[in-house]
Amino acid sequence: xxxxxxxxxxxxxxxxxxxxxxxxxxxxxxxxxxxxxxxxxxxxxxxxxxxxxxxxxxxxxxxxxxxxxxxxxxxxxxxxxxxxxxxxxxxxxxxxxxxxxxxxxxxxxxxxxxxxxxxxxxxxxxxxxxxxxxxxxxxxxxxxxxxxxxxxxxxxxxxxxxxxxxxxxxxxxxxxxxxxxxxxxxxxxxxxxxxxxxxxxxxxxxxxxxxxxxxxxxxxxxxxxxxxxxxxxxxxxxxxxxxxxxxxxxxxxxxxxxxxxxxxxxxxxxxxxxxxxxxxxxxxxxxxxxxxxxxxxxxxxxxxxxxxxxxxxxxxxxxxxx
Amino acid sequence: xxxxxxxxxxxxxxxxxxxxxxxxxxxxxxxxxxxxxxxxxxxxxxxxxxxxxxxxxxxxxxxxxxxxxxxxxxxxxxxxxxxxxxxxxxxxxxxxxxxxxxxxxxxxxxxxxxxxxxxxxxxxxxxxxxxxxxxxxxxxxxxxxxxxxxxxxxxxxxxxxxxxxxxxxxxxxxxxxxxxxxxxxxxxxxxxxxxxxxxxxxxxxxxxxxxxxxxxxxxxxxxxxxxxxxxxxxxxxxxxxxxxxxxxxxxxxxxxxxxxxxx
Numbered sequence: 001x002x003x004x005x006x007x008x009x010x011x012x013x014x015x016x017x018x019x020x021x022x023x024x025x026x027x028x029x030x031x032x033x034x035x036x037x038x039x040x041x042x043x044x045x046x047x048x049x050x051x052x053x054x055x056x057x058x059x060x061x062x063x064x065x066x067x068x069x070x071x072x073x074x075x076x077x078x079x080x081x082x083x084x085x086x087x088x089x090x091x092x093x094x095x096x097x098x099x100x101x102x103x104x105x106x107x108x109x110x111x112x113x114x115x116x117x118x119x120x121x122x123x124x125x126x127x128x129x130x131x132x133x134x135x136x137x138x139x140x141x142x143x144x145x146x147x148x149x150x151x152x153x154x155x156x157x158x159x160x161x162x163x164x165x166x167x168x169x170x171x172x173x174x175x176x177x178x179x180x181x182x183x184x185x186x187x188x189x190x191x192x193x194x195x196x197x198x199x200x201x202x203x204x205x206x207x208x209x210x211x212x213x214x215x216x217x218x219x220x221x222x223x224x225x226x227x228x229x230x231x232x233x234x235x236x237x238x239x240x241x242x243x244x245x246x247x248x249x250x251x252x253x254x255x256x257x258x259x260x261x262x263x264x265x266x267x268x269x270x271x272x273x274x275x276x277x278x279x280x281x282x283x284x285x286x287x288x289x290x291x292x293x294x295x296x297x298x299x300x301x302x303x304x305x306x307x308x309x310x311x312x313x314x315x316x317x318x319x320x321x322x
Numbered sequence: 323x324x325x326x327x328x329x330x331x332x333x334x335x336x337x338x339x340x341x342x343x344x345x346x347x348x349x350x351x352x353x354x355x356x357x358x359x360x361x362x363x364x365x366x367x368x369x370x371x372x373x374x375x376x377x378x379x380x381x382x383x384x385x386x387x388x389x390x391x392x393x394x395x396x397x398x399x400x401x402x403x404x405x406x407x408x409x410x411x412x413x414x415x416x417x418x419x420x421x422x423x424x425x426x427x428x429x430x431x432x433x434x435x436x437x438x439x440x441x442x443x444x445x446x447x448x449x450x451x452x453x454x455x456x457x458x459x460x461x462x463x464x465x466x467x468x469x470x471x472x473x474x475x476x477x478x479x480x481x482x483x484x485x486x487x488x489x490x491x492x493x494x495x496x497x498x499x500x501x502x503x504x505x506x507x508x509x510x511x512x513x514x515x516x517x518x519x520x521x522x523x524x525x526x527x528x529x530x531x532x533x534x535x536x537x538x539x540x541x542x543x544x545x546x547x548x549x550x551x552x553x554x555x556x557x558x559x560x561x562x563x564x565x566x567x568x569x570x571x572x573x574x575x576x577x578x579x580x581x582x583x584x585x
Contacts (some may be wrong), residue, residue: 097464097481097482097484101452101464103449103452104449105452105453105456105462107419108452109456114453116447116448116449117447117448134554135551136340136445140342140349140554142551142552143549143550143552146546146547185493186461186491186493186497187492187493188491190490191487191490192487230584231583238503244507255485255486257485262583284581292562293553297560297562299559299560300559301560302561302574303562304570310567311567318572322584
């Protein structure tokens with residue numbers, strides 16, 4: 001028997017996140033013909049709006065309204081969901097900063113297995129699910145098996161499943177009266193928006209981006225020289241900001257800026273999905289990396305397998321001499 | 323503040339090219355250089371800084387093999403006060419839940435105000451911290467990039483959310499936090515520092531010492547099992563330029579000219 005599959009719909013400003021439709025596609029793998037139930041937590045008119053939106057996609061949408069859920073505090077959502085989900089449920093959620101906060105602990109409270117950051121899966125057979133995850137920043141993948149006979153919590157990587165095109169004339173079921181005590185030891189205070197910085201890399205057409213392969217703070221100059229020769233600016237991946245070699249506003253990625261340049265030169269960047277998640281608009285990607293197996297070469301248009309510290313100064317010099 | 327930090331020994335991504343063994347059973351572990359998981363190292367630094375400012379002690383704990391005492395000693399050299407290695411044949415092939423259960427038993431052996439883990443390790447599962455918190459029934463926050471001690475047993479913490487925005491929360495102690503990279507600048511540990519801790523005996527605790535039923539962890543208790551490793555095929559990939567360094571540079575310049583990047 002196919003498991004009862006639920007999709008947790010994250011939302012903002014009364015609109016379902018893009019992940020919701022991808023989760024519905026993933027749910028179809030688990031339950032090809034069965035009922036998939038969408039559920040949303042929140043409060044007030046925004047929640048109503050999201051639930052209505054989802055009825056166009058799902059026959060059944062569970063509305064879970066509570067004042068304590070007005071901001072998506074994972075601690076309160078966990079209590080809410082562990083109280084209302086039936087035993088044996090398989091819950092899908094997005095592997096984003098809310099899903100990472102919510103999923104692992106929820107699986108414990110539901111006494112279900114947990115698999116995070118799933119990029120693919122096969123239809124279940126005999127109560128077991130075969131899934132694909134990535135390790136080592138995408139350098140290798142693994143197949144896993146997960147016993148879902150007693151339910152499961154699975155978090156799904158953004159972009160791994162197509163947006164569902166299914167439509168429905170569904171209805172909202174208000175399950176709010178099933179919500180128990182949501183008091184918890186963590187209280188949301190506020191959001192502090194990221195600082196702007198001296199350049200706005202989101203508006204640049206040519207980005208010369210550096211990663212771990214730059215090796216040393218002094219070598220950033222190599223990228224700056226190339227950027228100058230090309231009329232672009234320098235951006236970077238997360239490790240460079242962690243090392244405080246460049247400011248946070250220069251970071252490309254899901255935890256940094258989303259950029260849409262015409263040309264993107266990735267120097268010494270391995271190409272983790274968090275980094276690539278910040279790269280939109282189908283730019284022409286040039287990758288320079290010592291490691292021929294770096295995942296960046298899978299998405300780049302042109303690749304140079306070489307030490308950037310040797311190659312890039314030579315490239316800059318030859319551009320300047322033109 | 324009594325702080326427990328959970329650390330893991332992993333192949334150092336900066337030092338190794340990760341290759342899958344021909345039979346797909348594992349990555350090739352011959353000649354791998356291991357180090358402490360990068361995220362965990364930030365967690366240890368954060369714990370040490372909190373204790374330097376507010377008093378208390380830092381205990382480092384690792385579920386690992388006998389060679390994991392190296393990384394525990396490294397964290398002792400950094401300034402942690404005590405270390406424990408959780409090693410037992412029954413622990414091998416634990417899934418995330420199994421690892422969290424082992425750590426939870428270790429955490430219950432003393433009264434900790436704060437438990438820190440790295441936000442993720444080499445498998446990017448980002449799961450053990452949240453599971454551990456749920457098992458211990460303490461509040462949890464993930465992806466923490468700032469910790470400030472408030473009075474009355476509370477912390478103010480900042481979580482890094484999408485777009486580099488920060489989500490500010492108050493959280494009651496005791497609690498568990500997963501630490502994101504960049505929260506601090508982990509101090510350098512030199513060879514001399516590590517040598518000083520070489521003679522320290524790191525206590526090893528197994529299932530019996532932790533009061534754990536062996537069948538609940540390890541391969542026996544795992545509901546999630548790794549079947550194999552493989553290298554993903556993602557389309558055709560980049561056109562890799564060939565030739566001498568100079569020839570490659572000129573080919574690349576031609577491509578960039580074609581795109582109007584260079585006039």
